[in-house]
Amino acid sequence: MKRSAAASAEPDRQSKPLERYVRILELLTAYPDGLLAGEIEQILNLPKTTVNRLLHALEASDLITANRKRGGRYFTGKRLNRVLYSETGWIEIATRRRLKELAETAHETCFITRRFQDRIESVAMESPDASVGIYVTPGHILPWHATASGKLLTAMARQLPPMEGLERFSDNTIIDPVELKNTLAEIRASGYAIERSEHVIGLGTVVVPIVCGSEPDIVYGLGLTGPEQRVMDRIEENIALLREAASHFAAILTIRRPVSAA
Template sequence: MAEMAAEKPLERYMRILELISGFPDGISLSTLASALDLPKTTAHRLLKGLTDVGMIEPAPPAGGSYRLGTRFTNLLYAGADDGWIRAVSQPLLQELATATDQVCFIARLDGVAVRSIAMVAPDNPVRPYVMPGREIPLHTGASAKALLAFLDSDRRLALLPDPLPRLTTHTKTDLAEIEAEWAEIRRTGVAFCVGEDVEGFAGIAMPVRVEGKPIRYSLCLTGTIEGLLNGDRDGHTRHLAACADRLARLLAARLP
């Protein structure tokens, strides 16, 4: 107990989080206090502090047990590295590319930019357009639209460049028109780009929704307007939705 008492407060909190992370169904106050050799009153005070900031939460059913909280699991979700995403998504992207005969990729919102992080593509003119690491124009790319639409209004507007660059004759630069498109994306769950960043090319994208987590990833198909939208547009959208749902389940499985 003397060793634990001599620790810095932050170290106590970290040890509690490390212990709780091993009990996804929850650990009781008495068990935690015993494992860390703490008085129950001290353990309760530390647990209350972590609960107040959302790092842990009471585990159901109510009975004095605790598990990792939403704020902590959000950090785990946000910290999924690109290598892990590429590894787990490669089979899904391959299936999607085979089913649609289109380029498919995952985009990620990182701070102030949206970038492609994983891709499967046939050897065609679209390939360099979505190479991993490429930054997606926020007001034109379908994958970026599918992410920005679900941010709060102030953050969306703060991310957009001012003035909005016109990349093609089809680029939307009127903010009211863009806001209306974001509202439609929230209603339907599907974002489109029709020749807005590269003439003749299109994109269909969907957010990857993990329940209770902020939307940080989108899944996108891209190709020529003729091949992607004037062909089997409905079929492409169905395949995209099924793949986005499977990817969401993989991301959810990463969390405690």
């Protein structure tokens, strides 16, 4: 009896080099704490020499990285992470319940933003007041120099963006390069950023960083926004509330459930 074309092609597919590279990448995305080369050999049932060759090739392409301080464990690399983190729907789903609880406690719109490539964007939001929440609706791009999220995540970045020709949204918008650099330095020192009618007149916002594990870059911010006077009257309380909640969101954003490699 003849085997189907699909069935006869399966062993060849599993043995091809490209398939082996893909299986290693799939495996590492499932284990946030990384894997040793020996563990990868065991899970994929491949020879040590083959695994070492594949790992070296993937590492040379920045698709994976090895942390020598953690016993040589392998993790997903910066090029692969750019692909993995380009989609944000999972963040909305994973953070919805806690974000809703935070919004109810603060009595303000609460949201998560992130820095991705050259933009700052809102990725999750829960609001008791839709008229305020519209400004941080998921998918909304935020000007880096005129919003609390933009200033915070820019301040935490390794390289600052150009500071010429920035748009003025209100009389409070900072567009002077020297003043902006000083503001970013103050944010790095204090660990939070505020916005007072700089982007939207009458709106006040405060944002703190979400520090995810051992990641060198801070790419997520947790904030709340509402009428400026109300937010600023409770600024210390709001900062404390956000800082306490940020650790819970950090745990959520770094979770990756192990899955079968088969």
